[in-house]
Amino acid sequence: MPYDELIADRIRQAFHDSNTSFEEKKMFGGLCFMVDNKMCCGVHWDKKKETDLLMARIGEAASEDAMKRMGCHPMDFTGRPMRGYVFVTPDGYDLDEDLAYWIGLCVTFNPLAKASAKKKKK
Numbered sequence: 001m002p003y004d005e006l007i008a009d010r011i012r013q014a015f016h017d018s019n020t021s022f023e024e025k026k027m028f029g030g031l032c033f034m035v036d037n038k039m040c041c042g043v044h045w046d047k048k049k050e051t052d053l054l055m056a057r058i059g060e061a062a063s064e065d066a067m068k069r070m071g072c073h074p075m076d077f078t079g080r081p082m083r084g085y086v087f088v089t090p091d092g093y094d095l096d097e098d099l100a101y102w103i104g105l106c107v108t109f110n111p112l113a114k115a116s117a118k119k120k121k122k
Contacts, residue, residue, distance in 0.1 A: 003030045003043040004052045010096075011043065011054075014103040028077065030055070038113045041106045044087075054088040056102050059109040066105065084109075 008024075008031050015022045015033065023034045030044035032055070042055040055075060058066055060083050066072050071092020074081035093099045 003045045007043045007052050007054070007093075010099055011041065011103065014099055015107075017100070018103065018107055020107050028055075035107065035110045036115075038110055038115045040110050040113075041103065046087075049089070051090060054093050054099075054102060056086050056088060056106050057084060057109060057113060058086060058102075058105040059084045059112060062105050062109065069101075084113075 011033060012022075015035075020035060022040065023037075025032045025034055028042070028044055030042055032042035033040050039057055041057060044053050044055050045051075046053050056066075063084060063086060066086055067074075069088075069092060071089035072086050073089075075085035075087045076082065088102055093102055
């Protein structure tokens with residue numbers, strides 16, 4: 001099942017509300033939102049849990065406090081957590097103010113995030 005488009009629309013609206021320019025890219029079986037050519041957040045359908053997850057790039061410094069919030073857990077596509085990223089289950093972002101909190105963390109961290117290395121063309 002693909003990600004829920006309603007959640008993607010809510011994320012778009014949160015970016016608009018915060019006057020943040022963004023681009024969208026389909027990846028990881030979901031949709032990623034890029035700010036300044038860096039992965040900022042996204043929505044992903046988790047087959048095992050059968051739910052949509054918010055993927056948030058918030059940095060390691062914010063991760064410790066974020067883990068105390070409802071629905072937040074380490075992001076681990078491969079079984080090994082990715083530092084500075086978290087997944088949030090719907091009970092952690094259903095309310096607009098909760099989603100705004102997560103998007104705020106992502107946007108705040110984005111200037112500190114490193115962009116992915118560009119692949120060289122052959």
